[in-house]
Amino acid sequence: MVKALSAKEVAKRAVEGKMFILDVRNESDFKDWKIEGKGIESINRPYFDLIEGVEDVLEHLPKKEVLVVCAKEGSSVMVAEMLDEAGIKDVYYLEGGMNAWSEYLLPVKIGDLKDGGSIYQFNRIGKGCLSYLVESNGEAAIIDSARAIGAYEDFAKEKNIEIKHMIDTHLHTDHISGGRRLAEKTNATYWLPPKDAEEVTFSYEALEEGKDITIGNTKIEIQPLYTPGHTIGSTSMIVDGQYLLSGDILFVDSIGRPDLAGKAEDWVSDLRDSLYNKYTSLSKDLVVLPAHFGKISELDEKGAVQAPLGELFEKNEGLKIESDDEFRKAVTENLPPQPNAYQEIRQTNMGKIDPTSDEQREMEIGPNRCAITE
């Protein structure tokens, strides 16, 4: 009997356990994007090569505990059943396939706030997207929400908190923001940097320096800090004087790329100024909480991605480039491929197009690719 394994269980194993994966998608999809984790080992054999039988692949598999993965589920069930019949013990398939994996959010508590309340990171491990929930006294703000908003809704319900603010640090190019939709559902305020919102078709609250956002009656402050470069509106946020939500400007292992809105050359100096002047003037003790991770090795043992700002100035190569010219080269040349469907994603986030949910899922397939390095 083969068993289904949910994305949640696979995430748990990716972070702290072990799993052998047989990925039966086609070779190019596997090469492009796959399930990764410290304890994950995987091989690829397309399901269409296994229709006649699985004999050829058996010698490459362990005798027990194999997870079969495909895009949607169907092919993995077929192959899992064949492996089961061939005598492998404990064969699983990934429930909902890579679609479900791409959407799963792992909530990790980052820490407590000074006057009560706490901050959580929601790690979308399958795509490398990080979003945040700041809560205090029964109120919450969500920053850089993923498209699948169910996880935040469930979390808020369980903790009995009301979502008051939905904030996007910038107009996203790699995923469709759930900010506007969840704001509409919960009557929350939707915040967006005005310089990224010039073409949007909906109303929003301008996220600007000086307009601090307060949550709960203990006055948790979210201070916007204008840090353009990834997009012209990109705005970082300092939460409770302790955390720096750096959006797509600064990551733990890399820095943001300036080219996804088509203006790399124009925005290079903005990006340099944000990282090398504005960030350097901040407290080194701030804990950087970025909107993405690039490599699975950036996750700590709980699955969280974070680092003190001071440490990043020492370790992050993107913060140690001395000349302007070298910096320009690093952020404009030899960049990784763009995120899948990034132009359509921008259009969707501006409200200009309204794809069906299937189309949106399709658009978001693959890694985030928002950093200058892979």
Added chain:
Amino acid sequence: MSIKVDQVLDCKGLSCPMPIVRTKKAMDQLEAGQVIEVQATDKGSLADMQGWAKNTGNQYLGTKEEGNVLKHYLRKSNPGEIEEAAKFEHTIQNDELEKAWAENQTDMILLDVREPAEYEFKRIPGAVSIPLGELEGKLDTLDRTKEIHVICRTGSRSDMAAQILSEKGFEHVKNVLPGMSEWNGPTESE
């Protein structure tokens, strides 16, 4: 416009892995060289169809999108197609033909004897399509005074076509080798 094929397989509404599983079954029943049109609505079927064809040695010809439906065209491979030595004695190499065809098309006919679906997705501009199986019935459409260059994918169907033409009294016939599979000159589709 529909493309002439030997079989149409309806996989609309089916999700992965069924389109490929059904295609495989249908292909097993086809004769080598026959063409199948697979209609599918699963978007993932495009990359999988290409990957499957490549790994099984079948020929993926192309895909047309009509509304929600993807129409994939595949041709069942013929294991002997490549090995069979060309028997017709008058031959011309791809690069020689490319040069000659670029210079002068008025006294020449470039006759493409592959299946309509193959011709549809990739052909040399100006080439005339008459599939091998229809050739004998369409001899009257060809101008006997012109030089006829016959091309297919690997030179084997065109070899047979050249022999037919020669038997029927065509005097200026050449078989193009190796054929479309290694053609580097200009091509067009649809």
